[in-house]
Amino acid sequence: RLPGVVIPPGFVLTATATESFLTSEHIAEINRRLQVLEPDDLDALYKGCLGIKTMINNLPLPTDLEELLQVHYTRLEKASYPECLVSMRSSALGEDSGTVSFAGLYNSVLNVERKTLVAAYKEVIASKYGARAIAYRRQRGYRHEDIEMCVGCMVMVDALVSGVVYSRDPGPEDNGLLRINATAGIARGVVDGSKAADLYLVGRDKPYPVVYTEIRQEATRQGTPSLTYNQVRKLTETALLLEEHFGEPQDIEWSFDHQGLLHILQSRPLAGSHPAEEPVKAEAAVGESGAAPIVFGGVCASGGVASGEIFTVDSAEDMRSFPKGGVLLLDHPLPEWA
Known part of the structure; x- marks a missing residue:
C-alpha cells in the first residue's frame, strides 16, 4: 500500500484457483469446441461461445475453493460492514499492458451478495470465452491457454x-x-x-x-x-x-x-496516445459524383477511408448479422466492439 492511497478491502482468486476449477479435461473440451468454430461465421461463433460459457457456469466449484471464497467474504464483512456488497472484477494475466488492452471484453459483476458469490465468480471466468474476447485474442496471436483469468473481489464503495x-x-x-x-x-x-x-x-x-x-x-x-x-x-x-x-x-x-x-x-x-488527426474538410471528402457528404463529426474508432453498407449495432445479437464490408455505426464507442 502507498501512504495516502485508499483501496477498498478485498481479496484475489488467483490463476491457481481457476486451474482447480477448470481442469485439464474441461480445457480439452473447450479446445475441441473452439477448433470447429469458423471465425468469419459470426452466428456460429456466438452460438459456440455461448455453449462454452453455459458449460462453465453449470460446472460445480471445487468444495475447498467455495469454502475459501466464503471464508474470505466473511473477513471482508468484518473489515467493512455485515452483508457487504462486493464487485467481482476480471483480471486476466496480460489483460492490461502498454501495448494491448482487453478493456471491455471480460465481465465484471457489481453489487454481489454472499449468496451470489459463486455464480458471479463463474460468470467472470466464463467471460474469457465470449465471442468478442476470442476474436480479439485470435487477431493478436494469443492462445486462450496463454491468458489465465483471475478475479478480484472488492467491497463496493458507496x-x-x-x-x-x-x-x-x-x-x-x-x-x-x-x-x-x-x-x-x-x-x-x-x-x-x-x-x-x-x-x-x-x-x-x-x-x-x-x-x-x-x-x-x-x-x-x-x-x-x-x-x-x-x-x-x-x-x-x-x-x-x-x-x-x-x-x-x-x-x-x-x-x-x-x-x-x-x-x-x-x-x-495508460495505452499509447494516438497521432493527431487532421480535421475533415468538405472539399476533400466529396465523392466522384461531386455530392457533399451527408454528415460530419462523431468519434473515429479506426482511421482511414472506406465505403460500405452502414449497419447499426445495438446488441450482440445485431452483431451476428453484421455484413461483410459493412460500416459499423454505434451510439457509444464501447471498447468491447474492438
Whole structure:
C-alpha cells in the first residue's frame, strides 16, 4: 500500500484457483469446441461461445475453493460492514499492458451478495470465452491457454462521484496536463463510454491549476460541476503518486464516497496516445459524383477511408448479422466492439 492511497478491502482468486476449477479435461473440451468454430461465421461463433460459457457456469466449484471464497467474504464483512456488497472484477494475466488492452471484453459483476458469490465468480471466468474476447485474442496471436483469468473481489464503495483519471492527457502530444472524467454515482458508464461525464484538464505542476472544464451532465445536475477544486487536487496528487510508483503514466478508476474519502479502484498502464488527426474538410471528402457528404463529426474508432453498407449495432445479437464490408455505426464507442 502507498501512504495516502485508499483501496477498498478485498481479496484475489488467483490463476491457481481457476486451474482447480477448470481442469485439464474441461480445457480439452473447450479446445475441441473452439477448433470447429469458423471465425468469419459470426452466428456460429456466438452460438459456440455461448455453449462454452453455459458449460462453465453449470460446472460445480471445487468444495475447498467455495469454502475459501466464503471464508474470505466473511473477513471482508468484518473489515467493512455485515452483508457487504462486493464487485467481482476480471483480471486476466496480460489483460492490461502498454501495448494491448482487453478493456471491455471480460465481465465484471457489481453489487454481489454472499449468496451470489459463486455464480458471479463463474460468470467472470466464463467471460474469457465470449465471442468478442476470442476474436480479439485470435487477431493478436494469443492462445486462450496463454491468458489465465483471475478475479478480484472488492467491497463496493458507496460512491458520491466516480470516474477515470489519466495521469497524462492521452492526446497527440504531451501537453503537460492530466485528464479527469467524472460523473455522479459509480463509474461504469464513464469506463465503458456510455455515460456523459464532466471533463477537467489539470496542470501536472503545483498548484495544479484547472485549465479547462466541460460540464456535460447538465440534464441531471443542472450544470453543477461533479468535483470541487479540493477533490480535483486530491485526484491529481494521487494520480501523480501512482504514476511515480509504477514508473509510467496510469489509467485510474476512482470514487469519492459520501464522506469525501477518495478510493482507488484500479490503476493500469495508460495505452499509447494516438497521432493527431487532421480535421475533415468538405472539399476533400466529396465523392466522384461531386455530392457533399451527408454528415460530419462523431468519434473515429479506426482511421482511414472506406465505403460500405452502414449497419447499426445495438446488441450482440445485431452483431451476428453484421455484413461483410459493412460500416459499423454505434451510439457509444464501447471498447468491447474492438
